[in-house]
Amino acid sequence: MDVHRLGLLLDLSRLGSMREVADTRGLSTSAVSQQLATLAREAGTALVEPVGRRVRLTPAGRRLAEHAVTILAAVEAARLDLDPDAAPVGTVRVGGFATGVRRTLLPAMAALAEAHPGVEVVVHEYEPLETVALLEADDLDLGLSYDYGLAPVSWPATLRAVPLWRTPWGLGVPATELERHPAADARDLARWADRAWVVNSRNTADADVVRALGAMAGFTPRLAHSIDSLDLVEDLVVAQDCVALLPLDRPTGPGVRVLPLAEDAAVLQAWAVTRRGRDAWPPLRVLLEALRATSADAAA
Structure with a gap:
């Protein structure tokens, strides 16, 4: 079902008339009526019935309007969660080697807790080969990995690695x-x-x-x-x-x-590794920023 049409149904349940829904949404009454008729076909049951010159929701329409409250709230929450400009909220799954966790991730988590309390970081210790495999399987959001100048890593095309410290x-x-x-x-x-x-x-x-x-x-x-x-x-x-x-x-x-x-x-290079395209997700973006800051502080 189209969420825009669900919104019109919810408006009708609250406002009580097609005209008021149309005025609120900046639509014509016929456009509202057509959208609700399409929604009824999608739902497979009548949602609105006439009462004189007005209409009212059928029992099925009232039930769907109740569901629409939850559905539309979930859609809005998802939109805010994925919006690059929204306040970061969510859980970031991090895996990495012990020195990387101790040296840069723990200070970054401390800074993040103060600046972005809606972001939770869960940490697991893994060696680089394990980290890469888990990132490719989408079982981690961020990996802390390393290689050496004499043994550089060839990163899979699905991953993006950002240098942190040496x-x-x-x-x-x-x-x-x-x-x-x-x-x-x-x-x-x-x-x-x-x-x-x-x-x-x-x-x-x-x-x-x-x-x-x-x-x-x-x-x-x-x-x-x-x-x-x-x-x-x-x-x-x-x-x-x-x-x-x-x-x-x-x-x-x-x-x-x-x-x-x-x-x-033998020089060790530490990396922050993510799946390509994921670093715009607000919780991951702010954690990466904090990691770069703590890496710069450690190198200073």
Whole structure:
């Protein structure tokens, strides 16, 4: 049923005459009558019956007018929800990697709660491959993902990725190694060729970067351990005397040191990823704006 015609029926139930509906809507009485006749055909039952020179709603017409209140209110709510100029209201489903959530999403959520209290953000932790799959399945509205200069992501055509921030990663080594060899340097990566490496358990980019770094240094890294949590990566570096890529700007435990690589060889790029065309939706738009602001603050 056409919602415009439902509106005319609702007006008739409230105003009581075709003439008053016509005057209110700026239409002719015959136009109102024709629209209501079409609505009756759509509904499959008579909605209006004559009473002298006037008309009144049939029992079916009254019931449909009652439904029209709810239907028209829902249509208006949907219009406001989707209107780019409307106040943002709704729930945004976000999935992303832990560092991205901690570094930019949590501050953005705090700012959003104050500026746009009608927007709710629900968060799930995922690694980049998981995030991309969920975005393509339309099970997320926003993904926080990352890649490296040595292992860039080829984004699916259905997705749009906006850069947020960059940070260099270095080589995490046991602190005892530097106590024994104070001059140890990760710029000569071949020095660590005999060590076992720890890589990410749920994202192939980390292993791809380690292999690329090893190839440039003339050796094939031995990828022995697959760990997701950076804290657990540190524990394994200490316990097993192995090495791993870790962020240079992240504080580590006392048993681990992070050494710079040659010319920032491993740089992580964080991305905000959405389905194409979705970023105009008001709740998602204001969250993206808040993410860009917090990313700029983090980089300052």
